[in-house]
Amino acid sequence: MPVEEPTDEELKEFYETPEKVMLNTYPSQKQATLVMVTLDLLSTHSPDEEYIGEYPEASWANEPIIYAAYERLKGRLQYLEGVIDERNVTLSLKNRAGAGVVKYELLKPTSKHGVTGMGVPYSISI
Template identity: 45%
Template sequence: MQKLIPQPHDHEYASFMADPQGYFLSSLPSLFDSTKYMAVIDIISAHSHEEEYLGEIKDAYTRWPGEPDIIDAFYRFSVNIKKIKNEIHRRNVDPRLRNRCGAGVPPYELLIPTSEPGVTGRGVPNSITI
C-alpha cells in the first residue's frame, strides 16, 4: 500500500470515511508498478542451473590446493549439511508433527540446502543476489 489509513485528525479522514473501499483501492500501486516489482523479484529469486549451494563446491582440491585441513573441514561441514537436509525431509513426512504434514499443509523447504533451477522457495546458495 502506498498510503496509510488516515487518523481522525488527518485531512484525508473524511474521504476515507465516505468511501473506505475507494480509498483502499487508490492506495494500491499501479498495474505497471506491480508488474515491474513482480518481474524484479522473480529475477533475483530464481536459481540458475550452475548455482553452488551451501556445502557444495565442485572441486575443493583446486580451490584450496595444499590445504588438507581446510578440505577436510569442508567435507565434514558438507556431511553435516546433508544430515540437515535428511532431517528436514524426515520431519516433513512424520505424521506426528501436525505443523509439518496433513491436508493443505505444505512441507517445510525453506532451509533445504539445495534446489532445482528456477523459483522454488528452497535452497541456500553460497552467495546471494539481494
C-alpha cells in the same frame, strides 16, 4: 480507513465512496509490476549455480586429508538440511509453518531448480 486520523474531507469521501478510497490504497500497475520483477529477480537462481558439498573437486579426491575434510563438510551440510526440514514442519514456528507460509528451501542444497521455495539443484558448471 487507510489513515489513522482522517480529516473531515477524507472521512466524507470514505463514507460516500468507500470503494474509491480502498482502490486508492492499492499500488499502481507500474509499482506492482516493479515489485513483481524485483521479487522474481531476487528469488531466481542462475542455471549454472552450484552448491559445495555435492561433488568433490578432482584434486580433493586424490588427497586423503582434504577428502576427509570434504566428507565432514558434506555430512554437516546434510545435517543442516535436516534442521531446515525439521523447522519447516514445526508448527510452533509461525514464520515457517502454517496456512499460506511457503516452506524455506532457498539454501537447501538438494532443493529443486527454480524460484524461492524451490531452490536449486546441485550442478556443475562447464
